[in-house]
Amino acid sequence: MKDTAMIIPTYDDMLAAHARIRPHIRQTPVRTSDHLNELTGAELFFKCENFQEPGAFKVRGAANAVFGLDDAQARLGVATHSSGNHASCLSYAAMRRGIPCNVVMPRTAPQAKKDTVRRYGGRITECDPSTSSREETFARVQAETGGDFVHPYNDPRVIAGQGTCAKEFIEQTDGLEIVLAPIGGGGMISGTCLTLSTLAPEVQIIAAEPEQADDAYRSFHAGRIIADDAPKTIADGLLVPLKELTWHFVSNHVSDILTASDPEIVAAMKLIWKHLRVVMEPSSAVPLATILKNKERFAGKRVGVILTGGNVDLDRLPWMAG
Known part of the structure; x- marks a missing residue:
């Protein structure tokens, strides 16, 4: 097994990845909602990675x-x-x-x-x-x-591949000022940083994290990786800690990390289901939850939100009783 952990992928690696994977992925759509715009005071653009064939950006x-x-x-x-x-x-x-x-x-x-x-x-x-x-x-x-x-996120090949999402997003949506994505191990955020730091360096990158699994938030403010071994949150896709490679991108390119509670995440998930009419999992709702919690920060801005996945048990949705 090769040790690829601290090979830093480049923008050219992302371009090569996009050419390589194009036959095997979908260029996912960008959706908007007048109601969610009114609710937040921002212009929100949702990149629907839940529409990939396996149901996630990964x-x-x-x-x-x-x-x-x-x-x-x-x-x-x-x-x-x-x-x-x-x-x-x-x-x-x-x-x-x-x-x-x-x-x-x-x-x-x-x-x-x-x-x-x-x-x-x-x-x-x-x-x-x-x-x-x-x-x-x-x-x-x-x-x-x-x-x-193939590490879920601490792998240069994986980060280069995830960076293709932000490339599509910028090509599909004019004038984005901020892009938000959930953060767990940091693969999507790292790919977003990799791409936008070259393609659109004026765009601010913000990560969104559950309060009950906020090790990236604490790492960001401490200036070093802080890892929790077994956090518990409804956003089950965001349970893993940052690693050295993703920390490189987070510490150098992320503007801020915002958090939301589990009840706030569930409320945001319901809003997306109702007003975007798409199936997505709790982890994907964390960015909207943080926008709703910090409306003044996003008011009047053109904000991109990456909906990272839609693999959810339809018989056990978080707002169901029991």
Whole structure:
């Protein structure tokens, strides 16, 4: 397994990634809502990555890693650990190339996400819901299979792939002044920083995080990585900590990190479902929740919001009783 953790991807890497993955992803649409604009006082533009075939933006980075492998490594397949969306997206990309994919997932991951991984041919090994258990279990699985480790976010190939989302967003939407995306491990935010720092350096980049899993917020203000081992929040896609590579982008290019409580996240999720009429998961609602909480900061601005994923259990929506 190559150590790719501190190879810093470049803008040219992002352009190469976009050319490589174009046959395997969708150029997702940008949606608007008059009601949400009135509610926030801003002009909001939502980049709907929940419309990707596997239901999340992570197909971009996963496809870049999978289709960048040489034939010898590809025969051994790929392996990763993930709470859900990276697992499903890597399984999807591996299926399209016809290679094996082994995934370590927390046993508490939503059933909908496990079902998606299996539908795309991924083989799941479950672990305890903590970062330490996830990484220990993965080390065993990776040693047994020999698959190329595609880290969910601390991988230059993944970050270059995620950066293609911001490229499309800028090309689809004129005059954005701010772009917000959720932050967990920081893959999407890092890709956004990678692209916008060259393509549109005037655009402010803000990350949005759950209050109950706010290690990126605390890291940002402390000037060093602070990692929580097993935070709990309804935004289950944002449970993992920053790593060295994503911290590089966050510390150098992110303007601020804003947080929202779980009830605020659920309220924002309901608004998006109702007024954009799209299916998305709690993690994707965190940016709107922070905008609603800090309206004065965004009033009168043209604000891009990346809806990162839509893999949610429709029988267990957060506003359902019981």
